Amino acid sequence: MASIEKLHILRFRNLNDQYLEPNKKINLFLGENGQGKTNLIESIYYLSHNRSFKTKNTRELIPFNEDFIQISAFVDSLKVVLKKSKTTNSILIDDQKIATNSKLTQHLPIQIISPDRGFVVGGTPKLKRSYLDWGVYHEKTEISKTYRDYNKGLKNINILLSKNSSALEDWFVQIAPLSVEISIARKKYIDKLVKILDSNHFKKLSGLLDLNSRFELRLQSGWTKDLDGLEKEKVYDHLVNNKALYIKTKYLSHGPHKASIDFSLNKQDEVFLSRGEQKTASIVFWILQVLILVEQNNSPIILIDDISSELDQKKINLLIDFFVGLDVQIFITDIGNTLISIDEKNATTFEINNGHITRKEH
Template sequence: MFIQQLELTHFRNYEKAEVAFSKGINVFLGENAQGKTNLMEAIYVLAMARSHRTANDKELIQWNEEFARISGRVQKKHSSFPLDITISRKGKKAKFNHLEQKKLSAYIGNLNVILFAPEDLSLVKGAPNVRRKFIDMELGQISPVYLHHLVEYQHILKQRNQYLKQLAMRKATDLTFLEVLTEQLAISGAAVLKERFSFAKQLETWAQPIHQEISKQREELMIDYACSIVLTDPEDKEAIYTDLLNVYQDNQKRELDQGTTIAGPHRDDLKFFVNEKNVQTYGSQGQQRTTALSIKLAEISLMHELTGEYPVLLLDDVLSELDDNRQTHLLTAIQNKVQTFLTTTSLDGVKKNLLDAPKVFNIDQGNIETESE
């Protein structure tokens, strides 16, 4: 899929702007603080109905204005439709094909974007919860059933932890009820784990060849879902359930002492290995970057496999972070398939790698000018 055109009204520093994009690569060129990232944000908001930079929608409205509006036209294989987001101080309205969608979940998913920004490096370097969130976000977008199991798991976990605390303080004594909560936790936990394992595996399948290519066959990437519990068969929900129950049983004494659930999906992690070494601890900066890049590119293929369409790729200020070789691979990987938007302050060192002529937009204080070459 690709975005044909975009129209902004009172969005951040854009008073009014209208642009037509290329199906291929679009470059937003400009000095710092001119509005390049704002434009990226606008596309992200059009897709996800929320910003990746702020939780407060009102920040998106231009200073002293009443509302902000983003509208665009999306072209898919067999259809084309307009999307429209209006943000006012009272709230936001999302329209798909001229019709207002009361549920944002019905709106999201019409335009799929993948954003790659410098902070995405924390996917490799950051704490385990960053990676759990990454899995949950990706799987949640694709599978509402996963989301249901996840929410249920987190809810029961809260109940169980509370009850463990009460037992620890001798305010409660009923171990049968603890058993019931443990069983419920294991049921939803097993569903969550099964999906996460298969997601990690799929991601690895797609990321491996990409990583190999970027690293010129020198590195082999492995992705491992590091479960806090040893599982006999991660593909069998019943087996996971039994394993979870056994672990909870073994842990019971310690859990009663500590008043909290010590193992389970809420303590898991995703581990990345390059040539069998953990990238998070032993990888160089460059390897960490390559890994993050491979994962993002793998997401593109994964989404294509699951939805039949390539998502739109947003590269915010990442090209400058990658060396020539990684740039070339990134750009060849997306060539002719994925509509891409990228921001940069200078075309030097970027342009020569672009096989196809990119469409360049000069961004200057909230004005967008199409470069005519």
């Protein structure tokens, strides 16, 4: 399992030179609003992804009168250091510079549950693709190159479509197999999610919703309804046959970059679920991704921000007990601990006040 043994936040938002040694199981961070709880969660996420789940603007992360952010950690005895300024970016793993974020994510798998992230059930197609591709990547890390090549091809095709270029079909030849590889990987991952819905692990989670809840999900490939996108010859033929349409719209309006997921609960489409049902179902589907990695002996670190705003007391305690049973490391933030019942043998509590993190002695 992935585990952060030591964490040093030199500079990140209002966190300055904060050092802690987390518990291998539960880490609970308490503090009033605006003290830095979400910043802590964001910093750990940033160390894993080299990006924030809250903003695309690096300047928002750099403290006032400073020039850079820096976060470092020992993860399963590997030292990971990320330093980023407004113009430069440096990632080191055991003092070796790495060029791609995929290596970073591979060494530090993170699953996050946060109101700032948005909810996948009832969410946008972009958020659903992000959910899906997180799972696909952790199933098959080498596929990151396929995604990069596909996005490069897509960019070139869209440029050529605006010019009605004769080179379009050459790019169709290149992008068709890349598209199929992505679609097949996504379908296989959806099949895994469906399978784990029937597992004993999931039955233990059923307390998050009523016991009779039935979850269903289906992949929308991003192609037209008559094309599943799983055969490169058919994808290529579709692109050639619809070239005039794409030239007219001046962009490729079908493909994996337009994929989505359809969710339902007890045969009810996600759009008709209440906001509370969408929220709880999203949490369940994020946890399903954790279960898949746990079964593959690649347990991720779990980040849960502002937990009492997302779940009631019963669900919070059920969820914590569930994670303890999975043997994963968890970082949880909350405004107070009145709702949370934790076994002190498995947990460490910290307090955050104006960006300063201190261990709470029981």
